[in-house]
Amino acid sequence: MARDLEEQLVKYLTDAHAMEVQALAQMRAAPRIAGDAKLADAFSAHLAETERHEQLVRERLDAHGASPSRLEDLLGALSGKGFVLFARFNPDTPGKLATHAFSYEHLELATYDLLERVAQRAHDEETARVARTIRAEEDQMSRRLSALWDVSAAASGEDVGAYLADAHALEAQSVELLKRGRKIAGETELARLFEEHLAESEEHKRLIEARGETSRLKDAALRLGALNWGGFFASQRDTPAKLAAFAYAFEHLEIAGYEHLRRLGDPEATALADRILPEERAAAEKLYAAFEPALNASLDAVVSA
Numbered sequence: 001m002a003r004d005l006e007e008q009l010v011k012y013l014t015d016a017h018a019m020e021v022q023a024l025a026q027m028r029a030a031p032r033i034a035g036d037a038k039l040a041d042a043f044s045a046h047l048a049e050t051e052r053h054e055q056l057v058r059e060r061l062d063a064h065g066a067s068p069s070r071l072e073d074l075l076g077a078l079s080g081k082g083f084v085l086f087a088r089f090n091p092d093t094p095g096k097l098a099t100h101a102f103s104y105e106h107l108e109l110a111t112y113d114l115l116e117r118v119a120q121r122a123h124d125e126e127t128a129r130v131a132r133t134i135r136a137e138e139d140q141m142s143r144r145l146s147a148l149w150d151v152s153a154a155a156s157g158e159d160v161g162a163y164l165a166d167a168h169a170l171e172a173q174s175v176e177l178l179k180r181g182r183k184i185a186g187e188t189e190l191a192r193l194f195e196e197h198l199a200e201s202e203e204h205k206r207l208i209e210a211r212g213e214t215s216r217l218k219d220a221a222l223r224l225g226a227l228n229w230g231g232f233f234a235s236q237r238d239t240p241a242k243l244a245a246f247a248y249a250f251e252h253l254e255i256a257g258y259e260h261l262r263r264l265g266d267p268e269a270t271a272l273a274d275r276i277l278p279e280e281r282a283a284a285e286k287l288y289a290a291f292e293p294a295l296n297a298s299l300d301a302v303v304s305a
């Protein structure tokens with residue numbers, strides 16, 4: 001029914017808006033953590049873009065008679081959503097900042113990708129056009145960041161052990177995400193992808209354990225242990241599309257982490273990162289290809305024909 005689809009479109013717009021509100025806070029804080037002028041400039045440029053994204057999405061919500069409340073964005077609408085997990089990473093070095101931002105840009109890219117598809121189904125050409133425009137700028141920002149890995153790795157001053165420990169903690173979280181996601185995805189291509197990458201992630205975790213110092217690996221795991229997958233999945237249960245988008249962003253967290261690890265001048269660490277990176281990239285690409293079927297499954301579940 002058209003009204004169900006309209007409701008879904010407003011939901012996707014509301015999520016995009018809440019995501020931009022959080023992005024604004026991140027972009028304002030980022031130049032102070034960047035530790036390098038080029039990296040700081042990339043964030044400043046994207047701050048202006050992000051301000052425009054927030055406004056454009058707000059206008060589309062207005063057009064649908066659904067104005068967002070600022071407070072709701074900051075408190076209610078955020079709770080349990082994927083980007084709350086991002087807020088907990090709390091980047092405090094240039095390397096972590098670039099890693100976090102690279103992943104967040106992919107969460108945004110995925111969100112606008114899905115929004116455009118939902119808008120097209122609802123025959124809302126203007127929202128589809130806005131989504132496409134913003135998506136291109138999120139993509140551009142992620143490319144700015146990936147062109148600066150050398151800079152963010154050098155500015156961080158963190159050693160191989162620190163990156164190994166973070167990578168290990170991420171792989172452990174990835175294993176959790178994939179195990180739970182596999183159940184939610186049901187009998188779908190998405191579930192098969194999760195299964196496949198679960199086996200790879202467990203192997204990555206073992207490879208890092210063979211290299212890292214146990215005590216540092218444990219510390220990093222504790223720091224990230226606050227990620228609440230339970231709350232996340234409780235709110236995402238009926239949306240394979242959002243699960244695919246979030247997993248896609250998570251892969252980019254790992255990709256950026258390994259991109260830094262391979263640039264620290266430690267041949268063994270570089271070899272390890274080069275062994276793992278292609279599998280992370282392939283997993284991300286396959287997840288992206290699964291957006292369309294995942295969205296179809298999500299909409300079929302709530303939109304009656």
Ligand SMILES: [Fe+2]
Nearest residue numbers: 020050053108
């Ligand atoms: Fe944005």
Ligand SMILES: [Fe+2]
Nearest residue numbers: 105108138141
């Ligand atoms: Fe962005």
Ligand SMILES: [Fe+2]
Nearest residue numbers: 174251254280
């Ligand atoms: Fe991964």
